[in-house]
Amino acid sequence: MELAIGEVADRAGVNTSALRFYEKQGLIHSRRSGGNQRRYHRAVLRRVAFIRASQAAGISLDAIGEVLARLGDEEAPPAEVWEEAARTWSADLDERIALLVRMRERLTSCVGCGCLSLRSCHLLNPDDRLASEGGGARRLLHD
Numbered sequence: 023m024e025l026a027i028g029e030v031a032d033r034a035g036v037n038t039s040a041l042r043f044y045e046k047q048g049l050i051h052s053r054r055s056g057g058n059q060r061r062y063h064r065a066v067l068r069r070v071a072f073i074r075a076s077q078a079a080g081i082s083l084d085a086i087g088e089v090l091a092r093l094g095d096e097e098a099p100p101a102e103v104w105e106e107a108a109r110t111w112s113a114d115l116d117e118r119i120a121l122l123v124r125m126r127e128r129l130t131s132c133v134g135c136g137c138l139s140l141r142s143c144h145l146l147n148p149d150d151r152l153a154s155e156g157g158g159a160r161r162l163l164h165d
C-alpha cells in the first residue's frame with residue numbers, strides 16, 4: 023500500500039514541506055500517481071524516523087544521506103543500520119566534544135588577560151611551538 027504525502031506527514035510527525043525537502047535531498051523517494059501526486063512506499067516512515075532521530079543528534083543531512091544511500095530507494099533502514107550509524111556518530115561526537123573542551127580550556131586561559139601574544143596566548147600559539155623545542159631562550163638560540 024502506498025501513502026500520500028499528507029498521510030506520511032501525519033504519521034511521521036513532519037510537515038509536507040519537510041518531506042519535499044528530504045526528497046529533494048535524495049533522502050526519501052516517491053513515485054508519481056496518474057494525477058501527478060507523490061506516492062510513498064510504507065518504508066518511508068522508518069526512513070523519516072531515521073532522519074529525524076539523526077538530526078536530533080546533530081548529524082548533518084550529508085552524513086545521513088551517506089547511510090541511506092547504501093539502501094534501496096524503498097528500503098527501510100533496519101535496526102542494525104541505525105545501531106551502526108549511532109555508534110559511529112556517537113564516537114564522532116565524543117571527538118568533537120573533546121575538541122570543544124580543549125578549545126574552551128584555551129579560551130578560558132584568555133579570560134582576564136587580553137594580551138593576544140603570539141608567544142604566550144594559548145589560542146594563537148596552541149602547541150607552544152618553542153616549548154616543544156626544549157627549555158631556554160629558544161628564539162635566541164635560533165639566531
Ligand code: FES
Binds near residue numbers: 138
Ligand atoms: S589573550 Fe592572553 S593568553 Fe590569550
